[in-house]
Amino acid sequence: MELRPIPAADWADWYENELCTTFPDCECKPLADILSLAEAGRYEVLGLYDGPDLLGYAALWSAPDWPGCVLLDYLGVTAARRNSGLGGRLLALLSARLAGQAVLIIEAEAEDSGGPEEERPIRLRRLDFYRRNGCTPVYRSFNCGLVCQVFVLGPAPEDLEPVKAAHRAIYGPGRPDTVIDPAPGQVPEAPYWMK
Template sequence: MLQHRILNEEEICKVYEEYLKNDFPPEERKPLSMVLSLKKQGIYCCYGLYDNEEFVAYAFFAKPETMDYLLLDYLAVCKNHRSKRYGSRFLKLLQKELKEYQGILFEVESGADAKTEKEKLICERRIAFYLRNGLIKTKINAKLFGVNMILLY
């Protein structure tokens, strides 16, 4: 049975060390101490997705105090569970869970900075995944930490 829940501090530490460090490059990772501090301040939330008690995916969100929107920081399906529709199902569960917000903002690499064709393809596939799952591409583009990003909603 598929279920999701908010992660506690111990679970966040475990996810960060065992998964997030492998799923995201160092330049894209907030320090764990910052994640925990933001959570304690009530402006960050972390969710885990479980299939029959087995951890399969996670999502971390920033909750700016002055906005009714969430900003997705990290979303990933555990490596051995990819291509099994967990990402799509997780997004649907999160949409229901977070319906009190006006929306969720997703900063996604545009692929314009890709150094190889493989990197560009990964960016294109990621964008296509989000669009297939109901996200809307805005007209907002930004350069964050030297990387061209597009904003999805």
């Protein structure tokens, strides 16, 4: 197995057949926006491959002024291969790839996210997955109309302010639906593509 870029020519297929079938609509930013970020050198989609077969993927988003932090925008394993340890393998490969270069920021829907109650067990399972695989909870955020628990892969840096600043910079000023470390009583907004 190896982690390598998914060819740009395959992104539309990845988006339609993997991303949009796995993540809810409120979390699937438009493909045109992903392509625009990639064109600006701020986005890459890596695949976990066994020969020619895609087993899983990790989409990474960065900001040029903050090279020391990268946001894990999406992490997924193809439907036929879920629950086989590949998600953990993907995180381990990302950790090795970014070692000494960048902090990996991860957002996962919080237990009290505001999402449907029937999805609570899935949220808890996802949060446990990140903890089991060496991720440290550091603060909360609003994203895509939901409350998220933010993790970093590995131990938390002593000073989280640069991580928060990088996290804000990755999203940029045009995303009022994204709030890093929200104040008590603040309420998340729907993402711009759902308005």
